[in-house]
Amino acid sequence: MAEASGGEEVTSNSDDRIAKSDDTESPQEKPTCILCLGMAGSGKTTFVQRLTAHLYAQKETPYVVNLDPAVREVPYPANIDIRDSVNYKEVMKQYKLGPNGGIVTSLNLFATRFDQVMSFLDKKRSTDFKYAIFDTPGQIEVFTWSASGAIITEALASSFATIVVYIIDTARSTSPVTFMSNMLYACSILYKTKLPFIVVLNKTDIVDHNFAVEWMQDFEVFEEALAQDTSYMSSLTRSMSLVLDEFYQNLRTVGVSSVTGAGMDEFKKAVDDAVVEFETQYKPEYERLKKDKEEKARKEKEDQLKKVKQDLGAGKPVAMETNPIGAQALASMHATPFHISLGADLDSDDDEGNGEEFDEEEMKEHDSFKRYLEKEKLKKQAGTNQE
Numbered sequence: 001m002a003e004a005s006g007g008e009e010v011t012s013n014s015d016d017r018i019a020k021s022d023d024t025e026s027p028q029e030k031p032t033c034i035l036c037l038g039m040a041g042s043g044k045t046t047f048v049q050r051l052t053a054h055l056y057a058q059k060e061t062p063y064v065v066n067l068d069p070a071v072r073e074v075p076y077p078a079n080i081d082i083r084d085s086v087n088y089k090e091v092m093k094q095y096k097l098g099p100n101g102g103i104v105t106s107l108n109l110f111a112t113r114f115d116q117v118m119s120f121l122d123k124k125r126s127t128d129f130k131y132a133i134f135d136t137p138g139q140i141e142v143f144t145w146s147a148s149g150a151i152i153t154e155a156l157a158s159s160f161a162t163i164v165v166y167i168i169d170t171a172r173s174t175s176p177v178t179f180m181s182n183m184l185y186a187c188s189i190l191y192k193t194k195l196p197f198i199v200v201l202n203k204t205d206i207v208d209h210n211f212a213v214e215w216m217q218d219f220e221v222f223e224e225a226l227a228q229d230t231s232y233m234s235s236l237t238r239s240m241s242l243v244l245d246e247f248y249q250n251l252r253t254v255g256v257s258s259v260t261g262a263g264m265d266e267f268k269k270a271v272d273d274a275v276v277e278f279e280t281q282y283k284p285e286y287e288r289l290k291k292d293k294e295e296k297a298r299k300e301k302e303d304q305l306k307k308v309k310q311d312l313g314a315g316k317p318v319a320m321e322t323n324p325i326g327a328q329a330l331a332s333m334h335a336t337p338f339h340i341s342l343g344a345d346l347d348s349d350d351d352e353g354n355g356e357e358f359d360e361e362e363m364k365e366h367d368s369f370k371r372y373l374e375k376e377k378l379k380k381q382a383g384t385n386q387e
């Protein structure tokens with residue numbers, strides 16, 4: 001495992017003794033990956049901190065990964081911290097970027113080494129870590145609308161039960177229009193990742209989350225709230241929220257406070273539930289898609305081979321063996337290109353035109369080479385006689 005350094009290597013801060021896996025053991029359950037997403041300031045980092053503390057208290061030490069290159073302080077013990085691998089300020093300078101470009105590029109650079117993170121995680125069994133928690137950059141689009149975010153999400157979901165946790169700042173979503181925009185964003189992520197989804201209504205210590213639950217369960221209640229809003233947005237919101245109705249039907253929502261720790265047990269239950277969904281719905285679908293892809297790749301390869309074979313059929317077979325003289329010479333001497341030309345089919349009338357090219361000059365070479373062999377033989381004999 002790489003040591004912590006300022007280089008580009010992905011580093012793991014975890015104590016290897018904790019993470020030691022026994023290869024002789026029968027393969028056990030792997031950790032569950034929890035990807036924390038949400039708007040800037042929704043409380044992702046605070047939530048990861050609270051969840052980590054909660055799991056520690058229950059003696060279920062999680063594996064924590066910080067993917068935010070621009071965070072000043074990480075308030076939880078991170079096993080892998082993107083900041084150990086990529087210096088975001090340096091990236092800004094080197095690539096002449098602003099803060100947002102710097103964050104995106106840092107994450108892109110990190111994604112190119114994500115296979116190393118995968119290999120760290122691959123060694124883990126649920127007995128070491130039941131959960132691997134990922135904190136993402138402050139600005140949600142850095143992760144959800146970048147190639148690196150997709151690469152990381154797909155890499156995780158291809159090997160581990162992976163669930164997406166969408167964190168909402170409940171206190172800032174009391175306006176129906178803001179609430180709906182946030183939910184539309186959540187919906188777009190669900191359709192993009194197709195992974196099991198949990199909506200965490202955070203900051204319940206400021207505002208109770210029941211209003212949001214009611215809005216999702218009962219469209220009339222939401223409409224009533226909208227009636228107070230006379231802006232042109234409200235009619236758009238009304239029709240959009242009807243679209244969201246189906247999304248709400250199968251949505252897991254949990255109200256939590258990352259500050260007080262309220263709702264953490266419910267959240268854990270929701271995670272267990274989502275893992276079952278991953279195993280029963282996402283995984284078979286993923287396996288099917290993977291199989292389709294492999295089958296397609298195999299067919300393409302087969303077609304290419306067929307084409308190559310057809311092309312070969314148009315010409316004549318090329319002799320690949322060396323003749324006995326050449327073989328003997330090879331055995332007694334170091335190989336020279338000359339031996340190979342000896343093996344060529346002299347009558348062949350292919351493009352190489354060996355027949356014509358094996359001319360007087362080469363015959364002379366052949367004779368001189370024979371003489372050379374004879375000489376060598378005599379030399380050797382003389383040497384052994386002297387001894």
Ligand SMILES: Nc1nc2c(ncn2[C@@H]2O[C@H](COP(=O)(O)OP(=O)(O)O)[C@@H](O)[C@H]2O)c(=O)[nH]1
Pocket residue numbers: 038039040041042043044045046047138202203204205206256257258259260
């Ligand atoms: N009252 C309260 N504040 C919170 C809660 N969760 C986060 N915060 C505050 O919200 C702000 C943004 O939180 P942070 O975790 O940095 O958000 P991030 O950008 O999504 O990672 C910080 O000032 C936190 O203290 C919560 O549950 N209750």
Ligand SMILES: [Mg+2]
Pocket residue numbers: 044045046068071136137138
């Ligand atoms: Mg954060």
